[in-house]
Amino acid sequence: MHPLPPAVNPAAALLCNTCYIKVVNSRLWEINVAGAAAFRHTVRMADVPQPGIATVPADATSVPRRVVTGPISWRRTFAALRHRNYRLFMGGQLVSLIGTWMQTVAVGWLVYELSHSAMTLGFVGFIGALPMTLLTLPAGALADRVPKRRILLVTQIGAMMLAFVLAGLVWWGTIEVWHVAALSVLLGVTNAFDVPARQSFIVELVGKDDLMNAIALNSSMFNTARVVGPAVAGVVIASVGTAACFLLNGLSYLAVIASYLLMRLPVASVQHDGHSLWRATGHVIRYAAGEPVIRAVMIMVAVMSLFGWSYSVLLPVFARDILHLNARGFGMLVSANGIGALLGALTLASLGNYPHRRRLLFAGVTGFCVTISLFGISRHPWLSAAALVGVGYSMILFFATANTIVQLRSHDELRGRVMGLYALAFLGLNPFGSILAGAVAQATSAPVTVWLGAAVCAGAGIIIARWTRPGGVPGPTS
Incomplete structure (x- = not known):
């Protein structure tokens, strides 16, 4: 402290x-x-x-x-940056994440260009994120047993090689949808091991006192890349093609690999109780289920991921078929979403250890439901972009607050496994949301799909808010 x-x-x-x-x-x-x-x-x-x-x-x-x-002071807003290791982490991640967002936009555009099918978009999103569903729990247990930096170096090198392969296939003109799907699966495997290790690594860089600030700054960095990456990708796709986006993403991994190697860390202390990874996984599920606050937050995160966040897989459909935009317009929509999320993250960083986290959590749910419904109604590009700013702001308000609550409520020796469980709720259910969103959009329309998702999230928010109301079952207020 x-x-x-x-x-x-x-x-x-x-x-x-x-x-x-x-x-x-x-x-x-x-x-x-x-x-x-x-x-x-x-x-x-x-x-x-x-x-x-x-x-x-x-x-x-x-x-x-x-x-x-x-x-509020700007000094407090950037408090976590006084830690050298965290500054290295932020710098490397920022460069790498810009490349990641360039690839994300390019993959969505490429798949829709090859297939002209919302269902195929949903399927590629599903198959690419499926490893998160299957592997994050044992990956979290591994993060409690193996030095986290070692895991992160392996995952980043693997992701870099996959980006170079994708760039080569597109450059040589041999790319097909199944190639993208297969490489997405392999990238999903690396992410499944990367996310729990990276999330639980942050507290080792800054300590518990600056944890909430570091998580908020991490979200700020992520969403700065989310603004810059898609905007750059739109220009690169229009002028050079998607292959350049994949190549630049591969090169961007060099920055994050260098940052991990330059960190000065104490001798790693890892826990090993002699139990198998699967038995350790079962233990953390029982632990989370027995903690009312963690349980409530995990359920709400799962609902938002499954029914709310799946709107993102339909953005190419909104861009091309509803708003009649080109690649640059698509990049503008994704960037607008990122601008809102960046503002939300900076808001959280400025608040510091704001005591009423329950209010922030449900304010995020409410704001998301309202703004995503407006996005579904809009037929004007600038109104849609403005709505996506609100969507991004609300989403980061919710997810960053949820992340902070779960980490601060978790025991140190279980944090890797708990964050593996959080990653399952946050990212592991996303593939099912993607395939569901694609199927519903194919049967009805993209706007109807986001309206239905907003309705489900609003209903779940009301139920969880009543369940965790102050004076009843303890809610996520701290």
């Missing part, structure tokens, strides 16, 4: 559910907690307090936690 800043007296006391936090310069914040499910507080201030960090009880659980007090 990092020391408190000079503005806060470290001698703050927590006694019998009453916390008195003494702040220098004659400031006194008195927080009187009446019980586990509800609290009241009175504040006496001689003047306006400066930003600080204080230890206070949780809203509904009586579990102490550190929260940010005072106004």
Whole structure:
């Protein structure tokens, strides 16, 4: 834990559910907690307090936690960047993710250009993400046993080689849909092992105090790439072709590989209880099912991934058949989605350890349902792009908050496995959402598909919100 800043007296006391936090310069914040499910507080201030960090009880659980007090500052927004290893991680990931988003856009455009079928788009999305469904749980168990950097180096080298193969097939004019599907499966295998290791690796780079900020900055980086990558891909596809996107993506992996090699890490400490990977996997499922907060968040993440996020596989259909856009227009839509997500991530980073995470979680669900419904209605490119900004903002508000809640609630020795389970809910169900979205769009239309998905997410959000309401079953408020 990092020391408190000079503005806060470290001698703050927590006694019998009453916390008195003494702040220098004659400031006194008195927080009187009446019980586990509800609290009241009175504040006496001689003047306006400066930003600080204080230890206070949780809203509904009586579990102490550190929260940010005072106004938002840019210094707090980028707090995790004071860690050298995290700066290396951010730099390498940013370059690599720009290439990844270029390839994502190029694959969607290529498949639709080869097949002219929404169902085929959905199938390729399904088959490419299927390894996430099958392998993330044992991959999470592996991340608790093998040094995470070693796993990440292997996965990034493998993904780089697959990008070069795809570039060669397109360049030589021999590419077919089944080639794309097969390479997508292999990339899915690398991602299945990469995601749990990478997610649980972040806390080793910054520690728990800066974890929420690091996750938010990670989302900011991801969505900066999501803005830049598709925009660049649209120009490259229109001027050179999809092969150049795949080649540039392959080269971009060199940055992230170099960043991992340059990190100075302590000797890796890994846990091995002698159980098989599958037995260890069963243990983490029982653990998550027995934790009300983790269980509720996992269910909502699964619903949003299965029925909400599947809109993304239909973006080429909206671009070409509904909005009548070319490759650049398609890139504009994906970039607009990324701009919204970037703004959402920066919002979360600025909030720091905002205490009311339950509100953020369900605000994200509500915002997503409203804006994706508007996107389904729109027939104008700029209105559609504006709606996708809202969709991206809401999605990142939800998923980044969910990620933070799950990581902070997890035991250290189980974090790799818990994040494997989270990856299953977050990404592993996505292939089923893709194939379902493609089938429904083929039978009805793309707008009807996103409206139905929004309705399912809204219904699930209402049920989970009532189930986890403060005063009832403990909700994800911390």
